[in-house]
Amino acid sequence: MADILVVVEHQDGVFKKNTLSAVSAAKALAGLFGGEVDALVLGDGVAAVADVMAGTGVRKVLLGEGAAFAKYLAATYAGAVAQVVKAKGYGAVFAPASTFGKDFMPRLSGLLDAPLASDIVGLEKDGDALRVKRPMYAGNAIGTVELVGSPLLFTVRQTAFNPAAMGGEKTPVEKATVTAEAGGTAFVSRQETKSERPELTEARVIVSAGRGIKAQENFKLVEELADQLNAAIGASRAAVDAGWAPNDWQVGQTGKIVAPVLYIALGISGAIQHLAGMKDSKVIVAINKDEEAPIFQVADYGLVADLFKAVPEMIAELKKLKSA
Amino acid sequence: MKILVAIKPVPNPDEKVKIKGDGSGIVLDNIKMVVNPFCEIAVEEALRIREKLTGEVVVVTVGPKESEQQVRSALAMGADRAVLVEAGTDLDSLAVAKVLAKVVADEKAELVLMGKQSVDDDNNQVGQILAAVLGWPQASFASKIEFAADNKKANVTREVDGGLETIEVALPAVVTADLRLNEPRYASLPGIMKAKKKEMKVVPVASLGVDTTPRVKVLSLAPPPLRAGGGRVADVAELMSKLKSEAKVL
Ligand SMILES: Cc1cc2nc3c(=O)[nH]c(=O)nc-3n(C[C@H](O)[C@H](O)[C@H](O)COP(=O)(O)OP(=O)(O)OC[C@H]3O[C@@H](n4cnc5c(N)ncnc54)[C@H](O)[C@@H]3O)c2cc1C
Numbered sequence: 001m002a003d004i005l006v007v008v009e010h011q012d013g014v015f016k017k018n019t020l021s022a023v024s025a026a027k028a029l030a031g032l033f034g035g036e037v038d039a040l041v042l043g044d045g046v047a048a049v050a051d052v053m054a055g056t057g058v059r060k061v062l063l064g065e066g067a068a069f070a071k072y073l074a075a076t077y078a079g080a081v082a083q084v085v086k087a088k089g090y091g092a093v094f095a096p097a098s099t100f101g102k103d104f105m106p107r108l109s110g111l112l113d114a115p116l117a118s119d120i121v122g123l124e125k126d127g128d129a130l131r132v133k134r135p136m137y138a139g140n141a142i143g144t145v146e147l148v149g150s151p152l153l154f155t156v157r158q159t160a161f162n163p164a165a166m167g168g169e170k171t172p173v174e175k176a177t178v179t180a181e182a183g184g185t186a187f188v189s190r191q192e193t194k195s196e197r198p199e200l201t202e203a204r205v206i207v208s209a210g211r212g213i214k215a216q217e218n219f220k221l222v223e224e225l226a227d228q229l230n231a232a233i234g235a236s237r238a239a240v241d242a243g244w245a246p247n248d249w250q251v252g253q254t255g256k257i258v259a260p261v262l263y264i265a266l267g268i269s270g271a272i273q274h275l276a277g278m279k280d281s282k283v284i285v286a287i288n289k290d291e292e293a294p295i296f297q298v299a300d301y302g303l304v305a306d307l308f309k310a311v312p313e314m315i316a317e318l319k320k321l322k323s324a
Numbered sequence: 325m326k327i328l329v330a331i332k333p334v335p336n337p338d339e340k341v342k343i344k345g346d347g348s349g350i351v352l353d354n355i356k357m358v359v360n361p362f363c364e365i366a367v368e369e370a371l372r373i374r375e376k377l378t379g380e381v382v383v384v385t386v387g388p389k390e391s392e393q394q395v396r397s398a399l400a401m402g403a404d405r406a407v408l409v410e411a412g413t414d415l416d417s418l419a420v421a422k423v424l425a426k427v428v429a430d431e432k433a434e435l436v437l438m439g440k441q442s443v444d445d446d447n448n449q450v451g452q453i454l455a456a457v458l459g460w461p462q463a464s465f466a467s468k469i470e471f472a473a474d475n476k477k478a479n480v481t482r483e484v485d486g487g488l489e490t491i492e493v494a495l496p497a498v499v500t501a502d503l504r505l506n507e508p509r510y511a512s513l514p515g516i517m518k519a520k521k522k523e524m525k526v527v528p529v530a531s532l533g534v535d536t537t538p539r540v541k542v543l544s545l546a547p548p549p550l551r552a553g554g555g556r557v558a559d560v561a562e563l564m565s566k567l568k569s570e571a572k573v574l
């Protein structure tokens with residue numbers, strides 16, 4: 001089939017690794033139906049991002065720069081990607097299913113009148129036909145989806161595709177001519193959640209807390225545990241709604257989808273919407289004082305206990321392990 | 325301000341869905357249909373804007389006649405009137421967006437509010453597609469909307485990976501609601517009574533001249549791989565030793 005384009009995510013020039021899963025998904029499609037995989041970097045002064053992408057095994061990197069792309073906007077991105085797709089005849093476009101991809105990819109779908117499969121977890125071939133797998137109903141069903149038309153658009157669930165390797169042999173970076181049409185939108189400001197910790201979607205270990213943590217100051221305890229494990233911190237919707245945790249810590253159907261090696265849920269009941277975001281973790285630990293809590297149904301190691309007693313004990317044990 | 329709110333009925337999100345034996349869909353018997361929670365947030369925001377700026381709130385849905393029930397729920401919250409575009413349940417996001425674009429033009433809406441995603445399909449597409457079809461600015465995942473003094477622009481704060489982002493959109497625009505935008509009110513009893521008499525215009529989808537042939541077709545559903553959970557430990561000591569020697573994750 002025609003060639004495939006991956007739209008690269010970066011935050012003000014800092015490459016986002018979720019792009020690597022989109023590259024893998026694109027390569028999976030190329031493996032099934034042929035075509036070459038290229039990447040598109042949009043921004044202003046982002047040659048360094050293009051350079052990183054050039055080492056990920058794509059055929060080439062297209063670099064579209066201009067002052068109007070300095071700050072991400074759905075309108076400028078969707079417009080520019082549409083120009084590149086039309087000029088070069090790409091048959092498929094991939095982007096991460098992050099708030100970046102979920103924002104501009106549907107707009108691209110509207111601009112190109114092209115079908116979009118959101119948050120895909122698999123690509124298969126059935127005879128000559130492409131079959132796309134995507135979770136629905138809070139992950140309680142996996143839909144098999146058919147796309148009709150061209151180009152085919154996909155946003156990719158990061159946890160479902162192993163990241164493409166970085167640091168490989170450098171492939172060419174080419175300038176792409178793109179124009180920006182902001183169409184009545186302008187960037188105003190960004191309030192970044194500051195953290196020294198690993199990113200939630202990339203962490204090996206996540207410690208998450210819910211309503212059971214009872215107050216913002218008690219997140220200190222969560223942080224102490226996370227420090228011992230070099231973990232990222234997550235939260236249930238209840239903890240975010242209460243203002244104890246920032247919005248981008250929310251794990252779940254309508255927050256972040258994570259699949260770390262170890263997920264520790266503290267004072268989280270395990271609502272359908274929360275489980276949707278973490279049930280693909282390798283090992284799940286749940287600490288909850290209610291033995292009936294649904295979180296225990298997905299936990300490998302469930303501990304019925306008061307978290308305010310159990311967590312300090314865990315921290316002490318981890319310190320012992322480290323000094324041993 | 326004339327505000328159009330697009331709403332969609334979804335199976336009660338607090339019940340775990342069961343997939344039909346033949347994988348053709350989910351079992352809907354005995355499952356209550358409700359207004360998609362994100363759409364309720366959109367309705368609530370529209371009502372609050374109307375309270376401040378005056379105007380009209382029109383709810384619209386594209387779907388089968390039975391959607392009337394959820395439309396009435398939105399009217400009971402306080403929306404002024406409704407449009408039900410009668411269509412099958414096989415429309416995809418592109419088709420729904422194109423149909424909505426016709427209604428937006430017909431109603432001369434100055435702002436379209438919608439949910440960020442429907443909690444059954446989890447697509448998170450229709451609002452952004454609609455903005456593209458209309459050629460309007462979009463602000464997805466909104467947690468705050470503030471209008472400029474002349475009401476010609478709005479600053480929208482969005483819930484994004486990494487924190488919050490504020491963008492300015494010129495009106496008319498499409499804004500999709502995230503969880504923290506507001507807490508929707510419950511319909512009052514008088515509200516429910518009044519809703520029964522509010523205008524609901526039924527428009528057959530065929531009359532709009534939109535090609536609604538689905539481009540994204542759900543062929544079948546299957547259950548996800550089952551997780552063998554349910555393991556218990558007696559105390560922290562056992563937990564830590566199992567994490568270390570059995571799971572080997574420490
Ligand atoms: C449209 C929509 C989208 C949603 N999206 C998400 C989402 O993305 N992510 C998400 O998480 N939720 C989401 N939710 C919310 C979800 O339905 C639940 O309400 C939420 O997950 C509950 O959070 P919780 O488990 O922290 O709180 P609760 O359900 O109140 O549970 C608190 C738990 O803490 C335990 N506990 C209390 N004190 C202690 C103690 N001292 N020690 C140990 N345990 C204790 C209790 O036994 C209880 O099980 C969504 C809901 C809707 C309607």
Ligand SMILES: Cc1cc2nc3c(=O)[nH]c(=O)nc-3n(C[C@H](O)[C@H](O)[C@H](O)COP(=O)(O)OP(=O)(O)OC[C@H]3O[C@@H](n4cnc5c(N)ncnc54)[C@H](O)[C@@H]3O)c2cc1C
Binds near residue numbers: 333420446
């Ligand atoms: C009652 C009903 C039953 C359905 N049953 C099935 C089914 O069994 N199988 C199947 O494959 N498809 C079904 N569909 C069609 C499918 O849900 C469409 O794909 C859907 O309407 C398109 O939106 P989405 O779920 O992709 O929306 P998203 O992009 O996730 O939704 C975002 C927002 O768009 C708006 N929106 C979405 N859909 C509509 C709509 N129809 N009317 C007004 N506003 C809307 C809402 O504000 C929503 O919050 C059904 C549709 C309806 C209305």
